[in-house]
């Protein structure tokens with residue numbers, strides 16, 4: 001059962017108050033970007049939205065802004081699908097299919113598949129790698145694979161999310177680049193299935209609808225190395241969650257991951273719908289009553305106005321500010 005302590009004590013009220021004022025401040029930066037339009041359904045989002053939820057291991061939850069708006073996971077699903085496939089096949093088998101090296105290229109880039117033989121995708125956080133991983137999800141048919149991913153995710157967020165079929169359909173009809181990537185992988189022997197089937201799985205996983213609260217809970221469980229603090233149960237292997245966090249840090253923010261690691265400094269994963277999942281491990285130093293979430297926390301952000309790279313404009317700035325104010329960096 002999930003403990004959900006809303007901001008109760010004076011101390012929590014102050015933290016939530018600070019969070020609200022930071023969200024109000026960074027909302028103005030939503031103007032610096034635009035909603036993704038290459039997936040037509042995503043263009044309907046309200047670009048001025050910005051919301052956040054932070055959850056700690058004792059259930060302390062603080063939130064601010066437009067934190068209740070549902071949105072699709074998009075690339076954030078890549079973390080969950082990689083965890084799910086690794087949990088099923090084991091890490092060494094998955095590493096035969098996909099590497100764990102950053103590219104510095106755009107998330108949907110095709111260039112390295114041809115430049116580097118034999119065409120093995122560089123990492124599971126870029127589209128090529130994630131399409132490959134989608135084929136490795138447990139199950140034979142696309143619906144079995146999606147079902148196993150949804151069940152896996154429901155263990156983490158304590159509810160079974162739905163697929164937003166409007167977003168899925170919209171992307172299915174316009175997924176020219178992803179289709180090209182899938183055909184390329186197929187030719188190279190790195191697609192475990194047929195192009196249309198695996199593309200359906202991949203695009204449905206991107207269309208899973210969630211809330212900032214769900215992202216915060218995912219981030220929290222990753223921060224605790226796979227331990228679910230509300231169910232008091234280890235639900236993911238430590239080794240696996242550590243690999244996932246390393247991938248988030250090195251590849252999670254697309255081709256801005258290096259800058260994000262240098263200037264924000266926490267494992268995070270973004271999606272083009274404007275979500276950001278961030279995982280803040282328990283504090284190893286600067287243990288002080290004056291800084292919140294000493295035992296770690298998960299952060300979920302939604303801000304659909306994205307920059308050229310594909311990251312939430314205001315979301316990244318808000319996260320950077322919080323990490324600085326509350327000394328959350330892992331470095």
Ligand SMILES: NC(=O)CC[C@H](N)C(=O)O
Pocket residue numbers: 073074075076107108127171178203206270271272273310
């Ligand atoms: N960066 C993203 O969030 C990309 C996900 C999107 N569904 C795509 O494949 O293009």
